[in-house]
Structures are given as structure tokens and as C-alpha cells.
């Protein structure tokens with residue numbers, strides 16, 4: 001293995017002291033120094049004390065990407081409300097500051113008090129994207145902490161990861177101590193209890209393994225070092241616990257009632273520009289639409305809505321406190337919130353004392369009349385653009401992915417939006433989907449062209465931006481068995497679209513780099529053997545791989561070759577039903593046989609309705625945890641029609657014929 005970058009651990013600042021005096025003189029020399037100074041409204045310095053457990057909650061990307069992350073903001077508040085713990089935040093430092101820190105031996109730090117990361121009991125990372133994994137290694141190394149978990153002892157903090165990517169944490173298994181599956185609100189307290197005991201006992205020599213063992217007993221906690229992995233040739237044979245008290249299968253955590261967790265109560269207001277710079281209020285968690293490509297929808301089931309009254313009061317108090325004049329209602333599909341119509345009206349009627357009108361954002365729009373009607377209702381909304389996500393260009397393809405939007409639905413919604421004053425549309429699509437033909441791919445261009453033509457009925461220069469991503473199969477989805485398209489195939493499909501849209505006035509095409517999609521695919525379904533690859537890539541400078549200017553495919557392919565691993569085998573191979581998958585010893589609550597049957601239905605182009613409004617088909621997400629969907633109102637919204645779960649066209653309902661695979665009420 002090649003030499004590691006200089007590690008700051010050996011010098012004085014890796015302790016409990018602030019690094020500020022060493023850091024501050026260098027800030028004028030780096031880009032965006034405000035990334036590193038903290039001082040946000042809503043983030044008073046934590047109250048530290050020797051008996052308290054310290055958490056450093058990190059986002060492994062830049063401050064402006066990581067600051068708005070709601071998960072970290074929620075957990076920071078929950079920890080700081082305890083009298084036996086405190087939490088601060090850390091973000092990956094950009095390469096200009098990193099070079100200075102390594103040269104001057106300044107360790108990774110928290111932005112609140114600029115305390116060295118090594119002084120905390122746990123450094124926890126939110127993992128939202130696979131291409132940030134090498135940043136995790138870099139932050140740990142910059143903290144002066146050994147990157148491999150088996151080289152750490154009780155003088156080092158625990159390295160913890162949570163977030164959606166942890167549903168297959170195996171590529172990171174050599175580097176992390178603790179993996180948290182599912183909602184963090186409750187489990188962070190239970191982990192804190194274990195760490196408090198460890199602190200109280202003085203973290204005696206040799207005590208780290210005992211703490212890891214205790215943590216493995218906390219529901220939702222996976223400790224990779226406590227499992228043996230066996231292979232059968234290139235295939236995974238089994239992953240088994242090394243001790244009888246360590247669970248064979250780790251179940252995710254699910255909070256049953258969002259109403260009990262009205263966080264963040266003090267959303268952070270940064271001093272510098274960040275993404276999603278507005279008030280964000282989560283209206284529900286989970287999604288049961290059943291889009292087969294969507295990992296987030298699958299792993300966060302069941303649906304748990306926040307009471308509409310609580311949403312209103314969080315918006316009211318949040319806007320008044322922060323001074324924002326823009327609020328976004330966040331979820332995986334906000335138009336499905338059963339209290340949406342009244343909530344929107346209430347927001348429009350709010351008097352926050354601000355001279356500016358309130359702007360309401362509704363992300364994740366589905367194509368339905370309700371949503372467009374809603375948009376029209378928002379009198380003060382900035383009419384800069386609307387985003388829809390049909391995801392695929394033909395009805396056949398949308399049946400395969402279970403995104404059951406008819407073309408007339410899309411045209412109805414888009415036409416209504418244009419007629420109500422919107423001029424610009426953004427349409428999201430995926431390419432490289434299972435069974436996709438060129439006709440399906442070119443259907444994307446056809447839809448875009450027709451949308452622009454609709455716009456011309458209302459405006460002189462309407463525009464449609466088509467954004468195309470390369471599909472990456474994810475664990476715990478029905479597409480987890482699918483062999484991902486090669487880089488060449490993805491590029492060929494994008495070229496088809498480029499040719500088709502070149503002469504379409506008003507249509508702009510944007511696409512995701514296929515090279516990044518295949519490396520994302522490598523990590524999303526990889527096993528522990530990829531740990532060596534990750535380490536090699538990181539040691540050779542491969543950080544910020546999700547940034548176009550830093551991404552380096554050659555680093556990954558060279559490392560794979562050096563480790564004797566075949567990228568095709570990992571990325572482009574179809575898996576069989578009986579294959580042991582690297583995440584089979586973890587559970588997102590979904591029955592594997594349900595996912596397999598849904599995969600077979602996908603190939604047969606059979607749709608599956610939204611179980612929120614139809615009888616349960618026992619995917620496992622509710623039945624396994626004795627939880628049911630919690631909705632703010634008892635009646636489905638317009639888009640969540642009984643029986644079909646379909647989107648509605650603008651002003652009209654289009655019944656969609658579905659063939660439920662499982663008879664109503666029956667178990668598979």
C-alpha cells in the first residue's frame with residue numbers, strides 16, 4: 001500500500017484543546033473561509049463537562065452541502081437536550097485547507113468550538129452518497145485517528161455511521177466501529193448510555209472490545225468487526241456473528257410517531273450560502289408508492305405523517321425565529337401528505353411580520369392535478385420553474401419501475417402549470433433501467449418535445465430541462481439483483497438522447513457522468529473486499545469523488561485491478577435468487593421474498609398499488625415492527641386514489657389497470 005498523507009495526530013493539537021489559534025491565521029488563504037467558523041444562529045456552543053459524552057456529528061462533504069442535512073441537525077439537538085452528553089458538528093474540509101492542516105499538523109475539528117475531533121467520544125458520519133466514502137477515511141485520518149477500526153483502542157473515539165448508505169456498509173466495514181440502521185432519534189440515546197458508562201469507568205486499557213460488544217446488543221446497531229465473513233470462490237458464502245450474544249441479523253430502527261420528535265426546533269441559519277437555504281419542515285417519513293428503483297422509499301417504510309397542526313406550528317415558529325421567507329415541506333413525496341391542502345393554505349395565511357411574502361417549496365412533485373392546483377394556490381410562489389419526475393420515457397418502462405404515470409397525466413399537469421403562469425419545467429429521468437430498449441430511451445425526448453409544444457400554447461419561449469441520471473441498483477430494492485448497465489451502454493443511451501434533442505427548440509438535456517454512476521454502483525452493492533480498494537483510492541488522493549473536478553475513475557479501476565477484483569463481476573452481473581447478498585445479515589424490514597417477487601413483477605411489467613390506500617401485501621415493513629401507516633388525515637389526497645395509487649391528470653382521473661400480484665389481504 002502506498003504511503004498515507006501526513007497524519008496530524010502526532011502533534012499537540014490532537015487533544016481536547018481548541019485548534020482555533022492554529023487555524024485562524026490560515027483562513028484568509030483558503031476559499032470560502034466561512035465554511036469553517038460556525039456561529040450559525042441556532043447553534044449555541046454546547047455545554048461541555050468531563051462527565052459528558054461528546055459526539056462529533058459529521059457530514060462527509062463540504063459545509064455548504066452538509067449544513068442543511070436535517071438528520072444531523074435533529075440528532076445534534078436531541079443529544080444537547082441531555083444533561084449527560086453534548087454534540088457538535090464537523091464537515092469535510094476542502095483540499096486547500098486540508099493541505100494547510102496536514103502541513104501545519106492541525107487536526108480535523110468541530111465548527112462550533114473548533115475542538116479537535118479526537119477529543120470526542122464518537123465521530124459519527126451521515127452517509128447519503130457512496131462517493132463520499134473516501135471522505136470519511138480522510139476526516140478520520142485528519143482527526144489523527146487510525147483509519148482502520150482494528151488499529152484503534154480506548155484512547156480513540158468510536159467511528160459511527162448512519163444514513164441511507166448504511167443499508168450496505170460492507171465496503172466500509174474495516175473502517176467503522178458502529179453502523180446504525182434506520183431512524184436515529186431513539187438509538188442515539190441508547191448508544192450514549194453505553195458510552196457514558198464507558199466514560200464513567202475511565203475507559204480502561206483493553207475496554208474497547210467490551211464496549212463494542214455492548215453496543216452490538218443495542219437494537220439497530222451493527223458492529224462489523226463482530227462478524228466473520230466467508231467466501232465461496234468469488235461469491236459471498238455467509239456473514240456470521242462471532243459471539244452468541246451478537247445478533248445474526250440486525251434490524252433497522254423505526255420511530256413509530258413523528259409527533260414525538262418535533263425536530264429540529266432551532267434550525268441552523270448559516271452565515272454563508274448553502275444549498276437548500278430555507279426553513280425545512282419534515283411532513284412525513286416513509287413512502288409506499290413502491291417505485292422499484294427507489295431505495296429511500298423502500299427502506300423508510302411505513303409512512304409516518306406529522307400531525308398537520310404540528311407542521312403548522314413548526315412552520316410558524318421556524319419562520320419567525322429564522323427570518324427565512326421560504327419554507328419547504330420535506331418528504332419523499334410531499335404531495336402525498338394527507339394534510340397538504342390545508343397546510344398550504346395556512347402557510348399562505350401566516351403573518352410572520354416579514355415584509356416579504358412567504359415562498360413555499362414542494363419538492364418531489366408527482367404529476368397530478370392536486371399538485372398543480374396546489375402550485376396555483378401558492379399566490380406568492382416564485383414562478384421560476386416546476387420539477388416533475390416521470391423517471392422513464394414510456395408507459396411500458398414506467399410499469400417496470402412501478403412509477404405509474406400515464407402520458408396524459410404528465411401532459412395534463414404540465415399543460416395546467418403552463419396555463420397558470422409557469423414557464424420552465426424540469427423533468428427527471430433515469431436511463432439504464434432493467435429491460436430498457438432504445439424506444440424507451442427515446443421516449444424521454446418525445447415526452448420533452450411534447451411538453452414544450454404544450455408550453456407554446458401559453459408562452460412564447462417555454463423551456464423544458466431534461467435531467468437524466470444513470471440508474472444505479474441499490475440494496476433492499478426489487479432491482480438489487482439487476483446487472484447495472486455498463487459505462488459504454490449508458491453513454492450510448494445518452495448519445496441517443498443528445499442526437500434526438502439537438503434540434504428540439506426549448507429542450508435542454510443534462511446528464512449525470514456515467515463513469516460516476518458505475519463507481520457508485522460498485523460501492524452500493526459491494527462487499528468487504530472493497531475496503532482495500534477504498535483505502536487505496538483514498539491514499540492516492542481520491543477524495544471528494546462526488547465532485548466532477550475531483551472524480552477520477554482511473555484511481556478506482558487501478559485499485560480494483562491491484563486488489564485482483566473484477567469491476568464487471570461487482571457492477572454489471574445479474575444476481576440470482578439464491579445468491580447471498582452482502583447485506584443479507586441486515587434488515588430494512590422488507591421480506592427478501594417480497595422483493596424477489598416484486599422484481600419478477602417488474603420484468604413482467606406488472607404494477608403494484610400504493611398500500612397506504614389498499615390492503616396490505618405484507619412486504620414486512622409494518623408487520624415486522626407492529627407499526628401501521630400514520631396519516632394526518634383519514635382520507636387519501638387526490639393523488640393517492642383508492643385502489644390504484646395513481647397520479648391524476650390535471651383535472652381528470654385516469655384509472656390505471658393494475659394486476660395485484662397478491663390477492664387482497666392474502667400473505668405471499
Ligand code: SF4
Pocket residue numbers: 288301302611612615616617618619620621622623
Ligand atoms: S407491511 Fe403492508 S401496509 Fe406496511 S408497507 Fe408493507 S405492504 Fe404496505
